[in-house]
Amino acid sequence: MKKLLVIIITLVVVIGIGMGKFNISSSINKVKNGIQQTASVSSSSQSSQGSSTTDTSSSNLASLNYKPGSSAVITVNNDKSTLNPADWKENKVIYSNLDSLNRTSQPNTAFLEARNLANDSLRVRQIVKPTGWHQKFVNREAILNRGHLIAYSLSKGIAYTGQYNPSLQSGDQNNPKNLFTQTAFSNQEIQTIYESKVRDALKQGKKVIYQAQAIFNGNDLMAKGVELQAISTDESLNFNVFIFNVQPGFQFNYADGTSKVDQSMTVPTPAGAPHFSNRN
Numbered sequence: 001m002k003k004l005l006v007i008i009i010t011l012v013v014v015i016g017i018g019m020g021k022f023n024i025s026s027s028i029n030k031v032k033n034g035i036q037q038t039a040s041v042s043s044s045s046q047s048s049q050g051s052s053t054t055d056t057s058s059s060n061l062a063s064l065n066y067k068p069g070s071s072a073v074i075t076v077n078n079d080k081s082t083l084n085p086a087d088w089k090e091n092k093v094i095y096s097n098l099d100s101l102n103r104t105s106q107p108n109t110a111f112l113e114a115r116n117l118a119n120d121s122l123r124v125r126q127i128v129k130p131t132g133w134h135q136k137f138v139n140r141e142a143i144l145n146r147g148h149l150i151a152y153s154l155s156k157g158i159a160y161t162g163q164y165n166p167s168l169q170s171g172d173q174n175n176p177k178n179l180f181t182q183t184a185f186s187n188q189e190i191q192t193i194y195e196s197k198v199r200d201a202l203k204q205g206k207k208v209i210y211q212a213q214a215i216f217n218g219n220d221l222m223a224k225g226v227e228l229q230a231i232s233t234d235e236s237l238n239f240n241v242f243i244f245n246v247q248p249g250f251q252f253n254y255a256d257g258t259s260k261v262d263q264s265m266t267v268p269t270p271a272g273a274p275h276f277s278n279r280n
Contacts, residue, residue, distance in 0.1 A: 118171030132222030132257025147182025
C-alpha cells in the first residue's frame with residue numbers, strides 16, 4: 001500500500017508540474033483519501049463475508065454447506081430472536097401453507113403457554129411422507145425422522161387450523177404443514193435441546209413466541225437445515241439458531257433426499273444431548 005501511494009503521488013507531481021497547475025498539499029491529501037476509502041470498502045466487504053453465517057436471510061442460510069467435524073449448529077443474528085414479544089396476543093399456531101413443491105418452506109409460528117405442554121403418551125405413529133423422504137435403517141435405527149417444526153410436546157390443544165381447542169389433549173399429529181424430512185441426529189440430538197428450553201420456560205409460567213422454518217436451497221426437496229428462534233414475553237428466553245440437517249456416517253443429496261454411506265461424515269454430538277431411539 002505504501003509503495004502504491006509513493007508511485008501515485010510521484011505521477012501526480014510530474015503531471016501537475018507539466019501542466020503548470022499544482023497544489024502539492026491538496027493533491028496528496030486527495031490521493032490519500034481515495035486510497036483510504038478503497039481500503040475501507042475492501043475491509044468492510046471482507047467483514048461482511050466473514051459474518052455470512054450469522055445473516056438472518058433464509059437464502060443465505062440455504063447456501064451454507066456443512067463441514068464435517070464442525071458444529072452442526074450456528075447462531076443467527078448473534079443468537080437473538082427477530083420476533084417481537086409484544087406480538088403475543090392469543091394462544092395459537094400459525095401454520096404456513098405448503099409451497100408449490102409441497103414443502104414446508106415457510107415458517108410456522110407458535111404463541112405458547114403452559115397449557116400447550118403435551119403428554120407424550122398420546123402420541124401416535126407418524127404416517128405423512130414429506131418431500132425428500134427416503135428412509136434407511138442402520139442397526140434397526142432410522143436415519144430419518146418426520147421432523148415437527150412445532151414440536152408435539154409444545155402443541156397440546158392446537159387444532160390443524162392452528163386455533164386452541166381445550167378438548168384436544170394431544171400435541172400436533174400427522175399435520176403435513178408441520179412436518180419435514182429431518183435426519184434423526186438433527187431432530188433427536190439437537191433440535192430437542194432448543195425445544196427443551198421452550199418447555200422449561202412454559203413450565204415456569206412464561207409465555208413464548210416460538211418459530212421454526214425448514215430452509216430449502218432452490219427447488220431441493222430435502223431441507224438443508226432448520227432455523228429455530230424463540231423469545232418469551234419477559235425476554236428471559238431468547239435464541240436464534242440454524243441446525244444443519246446432517247447425519248453422522250451419511251451424505252445426502254438434498255435435491256431429492258437420497259443418501260449414501262460416508263464414514264468421513266463426522267458430526268460432533270452436543271454435550272448433554274438427549275436421544276430418543278428410532279423416532280421416525
